[in-house]
Amino acid sequence: MERMAESAWLTFHCETGKQARVATFRHTGGEWQLAEVSADALPEGGTIPGRITKTGPFGIASDYTGCPGCGADSYVRCGECGEMCCWRTSTSHHTCPGCGNHGQVSGRIRSAEAMDVA
Ligand SMILES: [Zn+2]
Ligand SMILES: [Zn+2]
Known part of the structure; x- marks a missing residue:
């Protein structure tokens, strides 16, 4: 029986x-792979679940x-604030x-x- 791949959601x-x-x-395959970025922006002041x-x-x-x-094909994690950002x-x-x-x-x-959405 194949197990569903574990997923995680991050603000981007x-x-x-x-x-x-x-x-x-x-x-x-032993790594966290970016699969999709939402088409809609997070609502202003929307609540972020626990992390x-x-x-x-x-x-x-x-x-x-x-x-x-923005069409960026990759992403980086900022060394200053630790946020994930689009990157070409x-x-x-x-x-x-x-x-x-x-x-x-x-x-x-x-x-x-x-984000802990489990
Ligand atoms: Zn983008
Ligand atoms: Zn930053």
Whole structure:
């Protein structure tokens, strides 16, 4: 019997419009893979469920089609505020939409705060 892949939901800061969206991650092959980013932004002042820490590594699902908001094909975790943000692999630098931190993209994401929706 095949077990359903475990999922986690994280807030995701879109490059465009500085809107927060919800990203769905699936635990596949020993890593958390980004599978989908919500088309709708989180409602302003909406309640965020409790948070749980998910340990990585983090990757991207092979069928991820990009962010519906800005079209970015990947993502980074800001080293300053720890938020997940849209990122294009065509650039080596990133400016965090959450806190404005600007830096070079390096390394892999090892852990993240996921929303506890279970
Ligand atoms: Zn985006
Ligand atoms: Zn930041």
